[in-house]
Amino acid sequence: MALMQVNFFSTSLMRNVTYHIILPNDLPPDMLQGNEHNNREMKTLYLLHGYSGSTLDWMLGSLAQEVAGKYNLAIVMPSGENSFYLDAKGTGRAYGRYVGAEIVEYTRRVFGLSTKREDTLIGGLSMGGFGAIHTGLKYYETFGTIIGLSSALIVNSIKNKEEGFRNEIADYDYYVSVFGDLSNLENNENNPEYLIKQLLEEGKEIPSIYMACGTEDFLIEENREFHNFLTNHNVAVTYKESPGIHNWDFWNAYLEPSIKWALEDNK
Amino acid sequence: MALMQVNFFSTSLMRNVTYHIILPNDLPPDMLQGNEHNNREMKTLYLLHGYSGSTLDWMLGSLAQEVAGKYNLAIVMPSGENSFYLDAKGTGRAYGRYVGAEIVEYTRRVFGLSTKREDTLIGGLSMGGFGAIHTGLKYYETFGTIIGLSSALIVNSIKNKEEGFRNEIADYDYYVSVFGDLSNLENNENNPEYLIKQLLEEGKEIPSIYMACGTEDFLIEENREFHNFLTNHNVAVTYKESPGIHNWDFWNAYLEPSIKWALEDNK
Amino acid sequence: MALMQVNFFSTSLMRNVTYHIILPNDLPPDMLQGNEHNNREMKTLYLLHGYSGSTLDWMLGSLAQEVAGKYNLAIVMPSGENSFYLDAKGTGRAYGRYVGAEIVEYTRRVFGLSTKREDTLIGGLSMGGFGAIHTGLKYYETFGTIIGLSSALIVNSIKNKEEGFRNEIADYDYYVSVFGDLSNLENNENNPEYLIKQLLEEGKEIPSIYMACGTEDFLIEENREFHNFLTNHNVAVTYKESPGIHNWDFWNAYLEPSIKWALEDNK
């Protein structure tokens, strides 16, 4: 199992940025025997951190390395800063393109990862759950599976907010700088529901979606709402709820099951 | 000589960020003997990278470690992303406060660095030269010395630009997101000239300033202009020009001389 | 919560080495309120990896960061390479001194950690469990608590082995290079039982000891034997067994309970 810290020049962000990758490329032979996940090209999970997090979060907060080894799965952990993994206006702020296209192309090329859609997963927690859903839908040809844990599906809570607004997380100027004009958010590419509607209209293949949220999470209503939206539009989704709040206990409880679902149950 | 990579939660940026620090705290005794810089509390240089750079730049591009050892100088290398080390609008975008206040307070507290103004230097190259000058002036009570190499003193080139503007570096939206309203830039805290005028009016002590720029650098006129502004306002400045362009050859030629000037000649 | 990767010159190892430290020095105020562990100087756990491991192991394999935050506990993770944390013969091979003295002195000085014995813990898994027990006993004035998980208490299995010996882990030359003359191991400072007998003879205060081992672990007999040795010598020890093998599932099950025991129950 190799862990790499990579600093490279991102053309989406117009600067040198750092990501981490866990690469189960050197497992000792006795761990590989009888491991059904070993007889194939390297599948990859792009795993996104939450608001205020960093590229280190999943390594420190979860047992991602164990999952990588067990499922012979490369795990790439980019930093989305506090961008919601969206393309903001202005040079070097294309976080969506960074995560959805550039880092995929880069890691596939440098590390020889599988280029198949069904081998390419995107997941995340909180802001990273939003990022996984949004980026996975926008780059639906790249990602076969989306995993959103406690996803910060906040578009409906911030749309049409006006100057002076602020909530516990951030202020109006922040939301505008990240999401763009809030009065124009509904029918906009930054809105996952809008992307779903577009994909349905165009008859595109929507990635498999797995969602989980704790019933005491402050984002539970947002998750239920998006779940309902998906089922109302006949989009397949595996949806889980269980007691829990917005913390690592919950995300750790769902990290491996969601991967297992993606790589085994949902095949 | 210790090199540390530190990931911590910044309240200015509202997320976990990484900086590096070179700490000459464990020099072998024979390197300390006869080194006049050793008999004092640890002085510190906050050293800023340029546009598109990262916290790794000075370590990889220069011989900063050698300078740290020779002058018994802690060197802190934060990332300013592409922010020009300014406080932008919106939660978590206070890069100026991050570099000028938070990281100073944090590193002094955690590493026991000298808290004296005369022991606290800020320097940088290109965008980081702008950052050193701007942040050094804004936090004039913290920093005793400013070192600006090939500084991107671009306020006069971008002020009053309008939508649709773009130059080789970035577009209008980027400049607005970083500098704020461009039509209001002149008499604004983001303008180093404005800060100088304020400090003079209020009779504050301006940090010692060292500037250097290559005569073939695309920023030479901006540097000459700011140099003239300082001398016209009777602000002391040590100003150097020599043949050179905007590259590491030039910055390496001036890193040690500027430190030597600050710690020895200008005492 | 800060995570630092530190590279510094170790006089014990005569070269630059890297360790990691988790420093809960910047918890947001709301996480500090009502946390009884916050109203005190920073306690520290020196946490040792196993054979074939590295300074990254505890970060990737466990939820050490969570424990650090919950108990306001600095966690220092040095690399012992494959040394069993012993002082081997020859320049630069003093791994015991490195972990038991040098890194303690260094981290206390650089990070201002508590210098009290009762605030200083040493723990580890497998080879690191051996290291925690051995180093904790050898530097009994420094460490108030020892935590050994699935400890590789192998002295009795390798003593008096002769050239040509090898087991599943390593060969004779390795064991000699790490433990020294195997025919002289019993009454030797590298033998934890010998250290215990010495401390008892000299009437020294033995650190509090916590041991845990899985009942299916290949080291269970060695752990039971050492446990018996301690109780036979009237040395206090908290000893736990439960179903489990030599893996992270077991170590994760005991990491927090052992810390809680040390910081709360055993006060």
Next chain:
Amino acid sequence: MALMQVNFFSTSLMRNVTYHIILPNDLPPDMLQGNEHNNREMKTLYLLHGYSGSTLDWMLGSLAQEVAGKYNLAIVMPSGENSFYLDAKGTGRAYGRYVGAEIVEYTRRVFGLSTKREDTLIGGLSMGGFGAIHTGLKYYETFGTIIGLSSALIVNSIKNKEEGFRNEIADYDYYVSVFGDLSNLENNENNPEYLIKQLLEEGKEIPSIYMACGTEDFLIEENREFHNFLTNHNVAVTYKESPGIHNWDFWNAYLEPSIKWALEDNK
């Protein structure tokens, strides 16, 4: 230009170890135009640090990144700890195999580097110069070029030394643990002169050799001696001397010229 810090399991060392690699795989197009070194598979330099150094040394002490970019050359910087890059006795101490075979195979496989002998260079300073010469000769089928700067060619100074010996660097036990039986060092694979004689006898192709040493270096006689040995045996060598001692000023003066020689002049 990417910089990667890689932690992986080495079978030669039987543990997780860290190396760094500079990979000029993402140069912006305008830096690639007209760069003759760009139109080919990625050549690689394995670059070895000196005694007491680490994988970080060349990054911090030299401008290796600039050279990597200029010559489109991947630079791999392993840690040899204080092993002289030799295979010592005992499990997990095969540093020579680590650097000469395992890391070459690993980096070629993971990063798709050129597998051609003429594209594979090994270089180093001091102990790393010895390592480059020794490992380059032992793995003569892998490396086309050897660069030894201020090489610690100390075999003749330590051979036949007896217990109680020590010099300014280390003691007898250290030298035995690294080089093996000192009374048997002359006609032994750890002796570069012995390897040369063997290669000549067997009619093998010896890699191109570049040596440089400062005339005031404490190792100048050892370098002259090996140079004479090579010329006396009609082995081609490019040998440079100039005023200088055993420090980064000297190594920085020769890093790029030696690369240029290898990639341009000596083609």
